[in-house]
Amino acid sequence: MEPMIQVVDVWFRYQGENESSGKWALKKINLTFRTGEYVSIIGANGSGKSTLARLLNGLLLPVRGEVKVGGLSTANESDLWEIRRRVGMVFQNPDNQIVATTVEDDVAFGLENLGVPRSEMKDRIERALAAVGLSGMNAREPHHLSGGQKQRLALAGVLAMSPDVIVLDEATSMLDPQGKNDVSQVAAELHRMGKTIIHITHSAREAFRAERVIVMNQGEVKLDLPSEVLYPKAVMLKQWGLAVPPEIELHQRLLGKGWPLSPTISGKEELVEEIWRSLSEI
């Protein structure tokens, strides 16, 4: 099957930056995203992860190399609108991406841009709102919504356009824990519905919800592993300035103190089990 998105030998630098200094925001990126995948991209500030996200729907164009979405190249201007329909994007700041004065009008915005006939809109709006759990809030004004609700509204706006891929560009970083959780849950739900999800974040805990984790640092892809492979080795994330999930950190420190634990764990529950076991042996 043809991959959903192909990033082929992409180099990118922002305009105005000195060309000879050779400061690339992205260096030699080669990635493939398959249909229905749930991928997360983590990296510290300035690692290039948001830049990469913007290359995926043609908001930025590669200086060298090529980005292809379902066979369409982002360099081809006439395909750009179809690419943006296929690759929906939710941004970091919930306030700065809602256009309209009511929930329902905002979901309609993308459909209006696509030229969807009005008769079809009603149904698509309702379905999108239901999918993110905002049914019945059609007439609400965005500034009366919580942060988490605003991000779910942004998701609904993207979803109504029936995209194949949804890119969350640090979409949870400005939310409270409840909001973060809600948005991540909706993302997981959409993944079950068959959407390809690309979640960009700097939180390792969120990243491990995905099936595959890509680690970026200074414009390069450092790691690209299934999350259950990376998870036990998560301590290595430290070298790129990333936080390690607390249970992994604890596990490592206990091992360091000579506790008789198994060398790898697959989750919080397993660590708890292990600790119980070793305590009862003493």
Added chain:
Amino acid sequence: MSQIVMGQYYPGDSLVHRMDPRAKWLFLMVFMIFVFWANHLRSTAVLLFFTLVAAGMARIPVSVFIRAIRPALFIILFTMILHLLMTKGGEALLRLPFITIYQEGLRQAVFVSARLFVLISVASLLTFTTSPIDLTDGIEWLLKPLQRFKIPVHEIALMMSIALRFIPLLWEETEKIRKAQTARGADFDTGFFIKRLKSYIPVLIPLFLSAFRRAEELALAMEARGYRGSEGRTKWRQLRFSSLDGWLLIVAVLLFFVLRFLE
């Protein structure tokens, strides 16, 4: 707080609320012409009567209504007094050492203040009974003929609705910055006009910076959602004329004949 800045829309479900914003806009324009056409007390009285009936039908509480037109009441009162004192003509009704009030002065005072009151009340009636976004949609429709002259009507309307969306946000932000600057020792409440105005510079600069950043991010988000101008775009919000708007037309025609008879 947001209610203050979001215009004076008073949500409700009265007959006047349910009318189409375009019909209301058009009626307002015609009505304004009527007001300036009516040159007699008796025709102005008819318009005043109509205004009060319409306000009653809109079920806007009197207190809300008065609060909204209070700034204008001052002007009305002022012109009233000016006319009473300055306009000469007809019999003298009252003679005091420095002041003489003439019949014509009294007539003019009543006439002009009634006219002003009618104008302001009907205009606020429109903003009371129509949500800002409906007002915008109404304007977009009214401006549509200008598209012929290459005036970007769709873009103007979108700008207005985005402005409406961001007013509460920027208002909140202003308050936040104000508090932050107060915490750093800024003083907004003392000094005369110029000094006070100057004290707001440390609020306005961060506010502008953030507004520009917001604008940039919003533009990016709109592009990501496939926005590319009015071309090939459909519209979700739809205005529908109903029989109510037909009644408004009949009222306008009736008013026209009544005024013609009285003038």
